Amino acid sequence: MECNEVIALSRQEHKPLQVNPIKHSQPMGAALAFCGIRNCLPLMHAAQGCASYTKVFFTRHFNEPIPLYSTSVTDITAVLDGGDYSILLSIENITQKNKFAPELIGLHTTGLTETKGDDIRGVGMHIEIPYCYVNTPDFEGGMESGWALTAKALIDQHTKPQSHVRPNKILLLPHVSMSPLEVEKLKALCESFGFETCALPDLSSSMDGFFGEQQGKLAQGGIGIDEIEVLGNCGTVISVGSSMRIAAEALLAKNPRISHLHFDHLMGLKMSDNFIGALMEKRQIAPSPSVKRWRGRLQDAMLDTHFMIGSSRFVITGEPDMCVGIAELLQSVGGTIAAVVSTVYSPVLEIIEAERVFVGDLEDAKTYFKDADLVISNFHAERILHSNGEYHAGLLLRGFPNYEELGNQLRSDQLYEGGTCFLFEVANKLREVKHHG
């Protein structure tokens, strides 16, 4: 479709269907979040297909086995069971068959089980293993909110209230689009300032692509439930991404003495400066020489790439918290953002200063591909962009899913170092498109 009308940024949909969707569901975000909890058994309260699709989706994206189970709701249990039967029997069946002892059951709902209205909180009374429940219907929100709601639920249900803090302890709350390596680098930076650092969820040691004898039966690595229980004594909680504010607020409710720092993203010089400035203020020490060195490299990269990026037009699609960071970094070196097409509505979209910002699908985004030099989007944009020679724009793959490229889990676009690499990657892509197209 060639859409001539301009689509406004709104919570309302502008058409009855999605054509070539970019939106991913809430349950998928929740499932991924539980993969970042050590020895967690992620259990989707759903028909078997929801979990199967989700498992295949993340397996292909991360190139890793994904631990994910479903309660296999059938047409019969959908009507006759209030949830107790299928949830309890699933846990029994799974733990008996696999002979393992999960440290947490991470249960979340889907459109099906929300429609039938199960009492997933009540079921918890009959479960002896620590249990966390999240309501994530897939007819509301998206992957980003499902991930954030899970982080919030873990804190709400498992973190103990406290009245004292350990000033040197930090909790990071990364948004769903941050890669395992990005979380690791962020943790390492905080640690370099002498902070005891946790991340929730923590994919850095669970989905990072590590060779070992893994069967992918329970979440490996990640943050432990014992650690989540004592997060109430953190001196500081840092939410990265607007979606993660709800999780930070949940933690503040456990201990009002915790101080909260929020960053919409950590891409580019300004936001990285803000972040490092905040850590310096807390610790009253200077960053390590390597951090300073990387700042200089980012400055140099900005100058090196400004000519290429400054004369180019971009279309960005994806989760809101990812889009806002990419747009701001590109704009900081003069890039023109022709359109940002977001998976779902988020208030953070309102601050993006692009020619167009709206919620839509790839059919909508396609309208803006024509006079773009570079499209930053997921795997699905590839065929649309390159199948019929209609577009000259290049493609940089970011966000979910990225089925074809390898090493997605070890890509970092954040902070001084990541921003430097990102700018060079963008400029090199543009060179291919503009001079060799």
Next chain:
Amino acid sequence: MVNRAKIKELLNESACSHSKEKKPGEGCDKPKPGLAAGGCAFDGAQISLFPYADAVHLVHGPQTCLGASWETRETLSSYEGRDHTVMGFTTGIRTNDVIFGGDKRLEASIDFIMKEYAPEAIFVYSTCVTAMVGDDIDMTCKRGSEKHGVPVVPVHAPGFVGGKNLGSRLAGEAVLEHLIGTKEPEFTTPYDINLIGDYNVTGDMWQYLPLFEKIGIRVLSSLSGDGRVGSIRTAHRARLNVIVCAKSLITLCRKMKEQYGIPWISVSFYGKRDTAFAIREIVRALGDEKLIAKAEEVLTEEEEKLEARLKPYREMFAGKKAVLNTGGNKSWSIASGLQDLGIEVVATSIRKSTEDDIEKAKAYLGPNGVLMKAPAAEQAKVIDEKGADILLAGGRSLYTAIKKKISFIDVNQEKKVSYGGFEGLLNLAEDLKHAFNNPVFANVSEKAPWETVSMEAE
């Protein structure tokens, strides 16, 4: 609407070999809570029909059903119009649709699709939520069909009714009820067949269709690899239904025999022997002496050509032993291919196989072959005992291969090339050659310095 009687009938297909041993009312694959691993009925239905490139496939449900599944299967199409198989269409229902019903949204979506894309047909898939809310999908489709003058086919295979296999059967029902017999072919020949259950993944069909062409077998319609809605509507005029590997569409073939008198046979196109056997079965079933003679002539010629091309691989693979750990028909079809290449298959998995599959696996592997019921636990031991050189399995077994320092091929990975037909065998041979020659498996298994370097106390 989908009703329990229909589901029961489909689950107890009398033509299924394993049905004999089941008590009445016992289903094929009622999922056990927590243990059902594969896709759902919707998944199966979508896989079965999605390759129709001239139709739009509209998923009426919440976000997961299509959002996580579109453009994931390499089902190739030669369609020259706009190929809808690489596109995704979903109503992506919201809370309001759950409360007030999604019929209006569905109707508006059908109108939108006809206006913007004008396909030959629309398949509308119900999903758990829209089935449970009770959207009147039949009525909305009927109205859409009357309004726009193209088939708008409701596919009632919501995920919670069962597994992929059942969904595939339900898709067959939808095609039989709404499409087959609604149009006459331009012409017919005595050699017209329908191909049922080959989805042309990575171009599997294209590996053997050239042989059909040489012999003179005409594919009237396909369900649904490289298929067109326009031709499946004429399927009732074919002389023979040929089921390729898939057991799930037996019901459809039985019903087509009852309604239209079309006989059916079940074949496989993996490996040299199976491909030749399949072609002989087809021409014999069509029963034309001239065709049978032509088939023999073409097969002799093609097999000779293939033999010449396989020879260097056979020399290369002489004495090599393989362990195969994969599910369903792959447990014997890949074994057959490996044997055609001169590799001894010392063990295969029968964990997820049907009775038929197990019988075939037994026949292919012979008396010394090991049939592994619990391959994850057994395969390491079998590799040692039999001295296997290569493990062909899913990604999770890679660690076993590395530990045993043998080569590995991930057979469950989304393939980019076909292993089907005569040509596909050469693709398999190439992949094997690369796997045998690749030093990566040995290199990765080297010990780390902190496992070997002794550090004397300072």
